[in-house]
Amino acid sequence: MLRAVWRWGVAAALLATFSVTLAPVAEGQGGSSQQSSLYSRIRQARAQRGAAVSRLHSAEAQLNACILRLRRAEADLRAAEARYLQTRKQIVETQEAVDKAKRELAEAQGVLAQRLVAMRKSGNSDYLAVAMGATDFTDLAGRTYLFNELAAADADLVGRIDRRRAETEQRVIELERQKRQAAADREKIEEARKVIQAETETKAILAAQAQAEVQAHNAHVAQLEAEAARLSAQVTRTYSSGGGYQGSWSGSWGRPTSGVITSHYGPRWGRNHNGVDIAAPTGTPVTSAGDGKVIFAGQMSGYGNIMIVDHGGGTTTWYGHLSGFTASPGQVVSKGDQIGKVGSTGRSTGPHLHWEVRENGKPINPLR
Numbered sequence: 001m002l003r004a005v006w007r008w009g010v011a012a013a014l015l016a017t018f019s020v021t022l023a024p025v026a027e028g029q030g031g032s033s034q035q036s037s038l039y040s041r042i043r044q045a046r047a048q049r050g051a052a053v054s055r056l057h058s059a060e061a062q063l064n065a066c067i068l069r070l071r072r073a074e075a076d077l078r079a080a081e082a083r084y085l086q087t088r089k090q091i092v093e094t095q096e097a098v099d100k101a102k103r104e105l106a107e108a109q110g111v112l113a114q115r116l117v118a119m120r121k122s123g124n125s126d127y128l129a130v131a132m133g134a135t136d137f138t139d140l141a142g143r144t145y146l147f148n149e150l151a152a153a154d155a156d157l158v159g160r161i162d163r164r165r166a167e168t169e170q171r172v173i174e175l176e177r178q179k180r181q182a183a184a185d186r187e188k189i190e191e192a193r194k195v196i197q198a199e200t201e202t203k204a205i206l207a208a209q210a211q212a213e214v215q216a217h218n219a220h221v222a223q224l225e226a227e228a229a230r231l232s233a234q235v236t237r238t239y240s241s242g243g244g245y246q247g248s249w250s251g252s253w254g255r256p257t258s259g260v261i262t263s264h265y266g267p268r269w270g271r272n273h274n275g276v277d278i279a280a281p282t283g284t285p286v287t288s289a290g291d292g293k294v295i296f297a298g299q300m301s302g303y304g305n306i307m308i309v310d311h312g313g314g315t316t317t318w319y320g321h322l323s324g325f326t327a328s329p330g331q332v333v334s335k336g337d338q339i340g341k342v343g344s345t346g347r348s349t350g351p352h353l354h355w356e357v358r359e360n361g362k363p364i365n366p367l368r
Helices: 001-015 030-122 125-132 137-239
Strands: 260-265 265-267 271-273 278-279 285-287 292-300 304-310 315-323 338-341 353-358 362-366
Touching: 030 137, 292 315, 304 338, 315 338
Parallel strands: none
Antiparallel strands: 260 278, 265 271, 278 353, 285 338, 292 304, 304 315, 315 353, 353 362
């Protein structure tokens, strides 16, 4: 049942949720502005996907909790049904015992009644016959005792059977009460199970919708990233063929890699961009922009694989999103020496080099 609800929920959600299409980039737009807009949309889409994944995890947790409660309710219901059936069986068995006791009681009462009738009809003749047949006084006493004991035994048997009948009937009454209680418990548990079942089905639909939402976001992000890769490749081809905007290169620093500048130092997307982005194919050599010493080569949040070169006087250059390193910490390098390769590690939407210049730890414009 839940599996069918899940499949229905996924299908409905996929039809109703996130019919998102990515508008193609106009050919007439500049590569840098296109990429800036596209990267912004990618970050937004990833954030939306992250929120959808969180909702999915929450929905799945709630669904699993409902399923656990439902299984417990079903187990309780089976136990209540078993108690009800066992009590009903005991009632049948005890009622049979009551009927048997009634039959035995009727038989014993019949024997006792016949004996009493015979005694009344004969008057004292039975006692006289007993007395006349005695051989001596001791025999007479014994015969009289046996006669009285026989009548007393008949009466005692009737009493014991009647008490057993009464006790068994009381047991039937108690079992009937237990059966009614078991039936009430069973009905109460069944009502609770129905409520949990309905809640579980609702949670299954919500989880299916959350799953569909995540799938839609995954498709949206993949579409945006594919477009970003296509645009990056287009920009790179334009630069490689001699066209496109390379950007002016000023200052004493050497150009750290070939490719087109897609983002400059300064305000970008509501915050400061601390360096220069240069788009180039993955694996394009990255060179040191000046003489110095490698002081770091590893991973850093946002930058992915990054290398830092110390040039003395508190000045360092940073090379981010690398696909690999060709120099090691402690190695002295000269301006133009290869130190790594262009990549797309860290927070990156396509292969490019993020290059920074810092003085005493503070980013400055590399091209000033």
